[in-house]
Amino acid sequence: MIVTSALIIWKALMCITGSESPVVVVLSGSMEPGFKRGDILFLHMSKDPIRAGEIVVFNVDGREIPIVHRVIKVHEREDTGEVDVLTKGDNNYGDDRLLYAQGQLWLQRHHIMGRAVGFLPYVGWVTIIMTEKPIIKYILIGALGLLVITSKD
Amino acid sequence: MCAIASLSDNLNTPSPAAEIQILNINWFQKQPHGNDEVSLTLNITADLQSLFTWNTKQLFIFVAAEYDTPKNALNQVSLWDAIIPAKEFAKFSIHTSNKYRFIDQGHNLRGKEFNLTLHWHVMPKTGKMFADKIVMSGYRLPEEYR
Numbered sequence: 001m002i003v004t005s006a007l008i009i010w011k012a013l014m015c016i017t018g019s020e021s022p023v024v025v026v027l028s029g030s031m032e033p034g035f036k037r038g039d040i041l042f043l044h045m046s047k048d049p050i051r052a053g054e055i056v057v058f059n060v061d062g063r064e065i066p067i068v069h070r071v072i073k074v075h076e077r078e079d080t081g082e083v084d085v086l087t088k089g090d091n092n093y094g095d096d097r098l099l100y101a102q103g104q105l106w107l108q109r110h111h112i113m114g115r116a117v118g119f120l121p122y123v124g125w126v127t128i129i130m131t132e133k134p135i136i137k138y139i140l141i142g143a144l145g146l147l148v149i150t151s152k153d
Numbered sequence: 154m155c156a157i158a159s160l161s162d163n164l165n166t167p168s169p170a171a172e173i174q175i176l177n178i179n180w181f182q183k184q185p186h187g188n189d190e191v192s193l194t195l196n197i198t199a200d201l202q203s204l205f206t207w208n209t210k211q212l213f214i215f216v217a218a219e220y221d222t223p224k225n226a227l228n229q230v231s232l233w234d235a236i237i238p239a240k241e242f243a244k245f246s247i248h249t250s251n252k253y254r255f256i257d258q259g260h261n262l263r264g265k266e267f268n269l270t271l272h273w274h275v276m277p278k279t280g281k282m283f284a285d286k287i288v289m290s291g292y293r294l295p296e297e298y299r
Contacts, residue, residue, distance in 0.1 A: 033236065034211060034276045052217050052229035053272045053284060070213070072231035075258045078224060084258070090213060090236065095253070118281045 022114075024057055025127050026068060030089030031055070038125035041068060043114035050074060050085055050109070055116040058087065061101045066113060069096055075106075083109055165206045171199040171271040171287045173216060179250060181262070182298050189262035191255050191294060195233065197271070198246040204275055205240040212237040213274040218255060219288075220267035230255050232269075264296045 026039045035041065043057060050056065054071050072095065073086035084106035088095040097105060129136055179192035197216060204212060215234035221227060232251040237243050268290045275283040 033238070034213060052231055053213075053215060053274055055274075055282075072215070072234075072253060074227065074229040075225045076227040078221075078226040081226075090234075116282065119277060120279055 024066065024068060024116075027065065027128070028089075030092050031068060031070070032091045034090055035068070035119070036121070038121075038123075038128055040120040040123045041116040042118035042120070044117040045114040049076065049081075050083055050112060050115075056085075056087065057113045057116065058107055058111045059113060060099060060104075060107075060111065063099075067096070067099065068116060085112070165203075167201075167203040169199070169201045169204055169273070169285075169287065171197070171201075171289070173197050173269045173271065173289055175269075175292060176248070178295055178299065180299060181295055183260050184256070187260055189257040189260045191262055192250060193232070193255065194248070194250045195269075196246065196248055197233070199244070199271060201237065201243040201273060202240050204273060205243060208277045208280060210276050210278045211239075212243065213276060215272050217270050217272060218267050218292075219270050220265055222257065222259060222261040224259055224261075228258065229270075262294050263298070265294045266290075267292050267294070 022043050024041050024043060026035045026037055026041060029037055041055075041057075050071060052071050052074050055068060056071055057066050057068050059066050067087075069087040069089045069092075071085055072088045073084075075084040077083070085108070086095055086097070086106060100107070174196040175193055176196050177194040179194060181189075181191045183189055195216065199214075201212060201214065213234065213236055216232050218230045218232055219228065231253050232255055233249055234252065268288050269292055270286050270288045272284065272286040277283075
């Protein structure tokens, strides 16, 4: 029941936000003090143009884990509407060109998965702990399993 | 909890104020590979105290130069930014040269008219994030490199 309702909420969120994964967990301190490790961000994926100041989630070719940083520069083409975007972590000294693929100066629209619209502190620690200390995950699953077996209804 | 927090933030009607002056064009040149770059000294004065509510963790603010060119319908170049951690720091006046490089995609900056825009992003303790801006127009770059 818990699992199914969680799934329903998840799917509903996916519908409403139109994003592939409507929540992400912050993994690094590069956006501190705004976002800390373990905070959860709610994403919104829309066709709206990207603008400076927005916090976007983007993928870089050759990197597995998406990055959540702020847009500091936008150049939008007159004819095609294509954009060149530069990002930076609020807590980082320099911009993100060092994080991009070698020789890449700008992000384009297809690199950007979504933008952050809301924020819930701490809750993401659950997933961080479970990924980094798998033993805790197994204990938790075991305990849940035991609960299911022992409960009568 | 999260929803109530966001809802109560909607009830706040802020009245922020800002003024930006360009005190000096430090230098203005065309880079070897053809893009214009300019260095400015700015005076930024703002009162953003009314943006703070009980659910506000901090403000992220930045000043961007915004203009159009024949190639680009919109160019937004962030020049300076800051984090305002509490209401008592939300009324300020600062002298600064641009923190991020003001580089055009091309060489369109001579005599260019542009806007300076103060943007703020309200980062909540929990819930929905808010953003807005004040657009200040009528700025113009010199006709010649210097």
